[in-house]
Amino acid sequence: MDLSSSLYSLKDNGFLLTTPDPSDTSKDEMESLKQELEKWKAKLCVLNQENAELKREIEKLKEELAECCSALSQDGKIKKKVAEMKVVFTNMEDTEGDFPDMNTRCVFSVTTRIPFKLNQNHALLTLEDEEVAQRLTKMGKHTVNLDGTTADVKVVPLTVGIGIKFELHITISGKKISVSEIPELPIPDEWMRDKLELNFYKSEHGGGEVENIKYDKRSRTAVITFTRPGAMASIARGTRYPFYVNGRCHRLSVSPSTDGHLEKLQLFSGISTKTILLKGIKETEDDEESVQDMIEIHFQKPSNGGGETENIKYVSKGATWVCFEEDG
Template identity: 65%
Template sequence: ATKVPFRLNQNQALLTFEDEGVAQRLTKMSRHTVNLDNTKANVTVRPFELEMGFQFELHVTVSGKKINVSEIPELPIPKDWMRDKLELSFYKAEQAAGGGEIENVTYNKESGTAVITFLKPGASNNFVGCTKYLFCAEGRCFKLAVSPHFDFRLRKFQPYCRVSKKTILLKGIPEVEEDEESVQDMIEIHFQKPSNGGGEIEKIKYTSRGAAYVCFEE
């Protein structure tokens, strides 16, 4: 499971219960009076919300108009000339049953790669299974690597805020003389009692000074 960091601010506590019904019941009660030794503290229970994220559908399709070309040799000719030679070679495309008219060639000299875009939809299908392509330039022949070009589309993109079913966030815990561990024990005792609407606690984290980052995993 993925661990998500959560910022726990000063005088706050996180409690994770074994039974999610306990957490939901305490959240509905909202306010609780906790006995912290000689002090009665009115604390607030809030649903534990993780950082906002995004959910979406990623649709991947093989382009019917584009192919990726790599392992293009570096030759002592201008970049535009190489692009023209690639266009001419793939336009003829005798090795792939005809490529057809080319709409655009994007060539990257540094990486030795290019994206060939044909004018006619479905033209790239002629290169299916053609992993090596014979390319001749400057009196020499080279084998270029050819692979499908994938189109990525995001759909149903929307933000969401995930709420934990088993964990609650306590706010408004007052500062007391007792040390942090003692206060945490008193909070745990209170929320573990069924008479207070509580139940068995799996984990608890309380911070009285500064802020702490908790790795949350549910």
């Protein structure tokens, strides 16, 4: 080849071949890099916001944890002064198994309040002595002086509505706990019972050896019985219990297992022995409290067949409801 021959022209067969301008390429690359940088800045801004939100959430969880720890430090005990009482040993009771009975039993006496509608220009008067109330009722009508005017007031027995009285007996188990909010998992019931047993067997969470588990898949609840009384005490102090399954931690709601029943249920109604109903009280220009005082003074006088009063309620306009309860 003759190296000294002349160079061929870049223009050949109608095509013009040109080399790219390096300055244009640099501008495009710079613009692309700027756009990419803006994208990363936007992503960084979002991440910073999420990070700040997570920090606030962590602080909130720390505060909640501190409150829980403070509550647990009290060891679930309630300090309250109670009346001093004398305790007498009566007899021994056989216990089931090798452990004492750790159940807590409570009895609550419940009596409902009986409502009564007191209409306009009527009054209720409660006297200290039942005999005085009966005597005023037998007299029937009474002429009462109301600030210069008189009113023929009719006294009738007060018939009260139906009331209810019963005892509520509650037993808090020392060996059982109630568990709810169990997660729904596509596994047989027997497997779920096994997982619950393994989870509540762990002593680091306050559990112990499990005797029995009653699991209800439909309600997502279970009743767990431990072999030793007191094993459930530390669990029941909190309201949430960690449940690890399939690599995830769920929070179960736990509470002491309770059983309740009613005893001595009674329905009662009748006529009040100390409260009488006054009807036909005339309207006056005096205020309600003044009229009430004048009525009370009249029925306190022995000359009118009255006696000492405990309470009075008079309604001059509209109607009101009053409640009666058992006289202790």
